[in-house]
Amino acid sequence: MPYTERRAMLDDLQLHGAGVDTPPFFVDGATELYAAAQQHGLEGIVCKRLTSPYTPGQRSKTWVKTVSVRHPSFLNVKLRQVVCGVTRQSSGRSGWWF
Template sequence: MSVHSSSASRDVLPLLSPMHAVIGPLPPPETEAEYAYETLWNGARVLVHLPGDGTVCLLSATGLDVTAQYPEFRSLASALPVLEAVLDAEIVALDGRGRPSVERLQQRMSLRHPDAVAHATRDLPVQLTIFDILYLGEPTVQLPYTSRRDLLDDLNLAGPGVAVPAAWPALASEAFEQAVREGFDGVVAKRLTSPYLPGRRSRDWIKIKQGDAEA
């Protein structure tokens, strides 16, 4: 299975930029049911291009092709052998307790030489956390968050080194407290009706970190 170059992927799939969240407090009780709550991973953002030909391309938030730095994700292409897709994800390095480690991720991101990268797949493993879908045979960015999550869940992409995180409905404070208990920095509140806005920072997504949960 080969690695697809970014230029080749662009001939098949739309070239999009990630949507970004604003930083803010948890939604108040009167509006909390308008959102779903996902864990804040603090990883390296990537858009995953799957042209449907057995190849995969990872593009960073700035559009750089970082596929060769993470060869363990090549097998993801076999999960969607025919469908063309663009997925929004974060690359995360976990510590011994299964919690995201910025330090370990930075070590992995600094590697470029193929031999160093090959060794790192064993010594500094990373996980691909997929949380949105921008294209699946046709654009999906105009669909509401709930519909995109349903499409993503139906793909059954979870496997070794790949995860689709849970999204808590309605219970803002409970979701935040559980995420913090599990060692994460907080949650992202995503409005259930919101479309995906490529390249934009929108209040439809609110990043809530420890210390920012209260208005």
């Protein structure tokens, strides 16, 4: 089922209240939305192809997340490796550092 159909079904549920809300979606204006996300300190935006199916548990090239370089999560997204090592203490025990 394409995104547009799934979204229409979600909107029909009228989920607006304490602890739950259906955020708005936009068909155009990704550049302006991204700029607004940056201005408000949000993580970024997700662009979805309107005909894209929902594939639970899988990544898809039809959904593209653009993370704001001004948001702390940008560093987490770009991190590809972790540096770690072992030290030998004077007591003879080994210790890990990350």
